Amino acid sequence: MRHFEVAVSGKKGVFIQKALRTDIDGPFDDSTLAELCQNIEWREGLIIQCESPYGGVANIRNILLNCFRYAIEAGATSIVIPELKLWIPQNDRPNTPDPEPNAELQSRKESTAHVPFSHLFDLDFFKQSLGGACPQIKFIPHINDLYTVPSTQNPHPLDPGSLSPERLGEPFESLLSNPATWTNDFTIWLDNTNTKVSEKLPMRVTIKESLLHWPLNHDDSDFVSHFGRIIRPNPEIRTLASTILYTLSRKYNLRFNASEGIQANKYYGAHLRTGADAKAANWTTFEKQSQNYLQACKHNNLRVIYLVCTSEPDTQHFTSLAHTYAPHDIHVATAAHLLALHPSELSIYGGLSTASSLRSTRLSSPQRALVDYEVLLRSSVFGGTTESSFSWNVALRRHVVWGNGTWVPQMEDFVFDRGEFIRDRNARDAGVRGGPRRWVWWGRVSEF
Structure with a gap:
């Protein structure tokens, strides 16, 4: 694991400390999670191990949350702290030369690295939040800590989505069709293993990667709002994001209040998803995304864009497009360029330098993605692309703010641009007028 520290002192330090104490959707409330756990039939000796999740940070979070939810529903009294399996670009690894300009992308399977949970996420907060609400659950730091427990050496693998033969139609085929029956289905599966589970003879069940399994409409809206927050970026990542926010506010005189969440008339957050994989998959083009983001920025009279683009x-x-789009310049800021004002933090972020001496300490690409995630959460207006789970993670977390701290399942507040024939309708609806429509996906994707 890479350890890094961000210096905090003076006005900058005060700003950062306030930002770290403030979430856009208010304090974490574990009451609905605690209520769920109070109604679970716990099985002493049942240990759940999540298979190492793989992919981008948004998918990793979702896979972990699904696994932890399965662990609760199964009544597991122990969870092995998961390792993460990350795709790391070759030139993101320590002490490696830059790739050739025309070199083809390497296989992602050949560019993976196993890292601890704390590489991305706040381990202490996770254990405190889940363990505090569900004291029946204990945490096993590493799978190697079970080497003295013979009954756990041969795990029982489980694909949790396979327990029910029913499937929903597209595009919801990954979701559980009837989550209310899953616990009973698990009990039947467990009985069929012919394994006696007890505190003295524990059993280890490995949960297969499960992406987008648990439907939001199954749970209480307050539960939906807070359960995902048990997994948050680690303190170092959040501190670096707060440094960027402080610099953004100072450089452009935004007067951002670190003790508040989303604030009007500050900056536009844009996730410009145009990487090589997005182009290969024929995702929304650079031209379409740029047009929609700049148009939304202009309509909302914002003069600063915080841009996330690889x-x-x-x-x-x-x-260059932003400088000439509006009657006045739209300033575009990125994490790397803002941190140029803080050399020590820039060396950690690793955004502008390719010196090998920096590579041994700089953040990995997934860590930088979480830094950007934190800054985008606080933007006055956000824009992303519907194909990106990262964009959805940002937008859906912000949706809780629109619902005054809870989840409001109203699809009419989302508008999708799936072709030129509805562009005029989007331009009319996408936040230009006042009124209750604060969450509109401008083209692909923006919410207000």
């Missing part, structure tokens, strides 16, 4: 040429192209 392509430096596309970042430069977007910046």
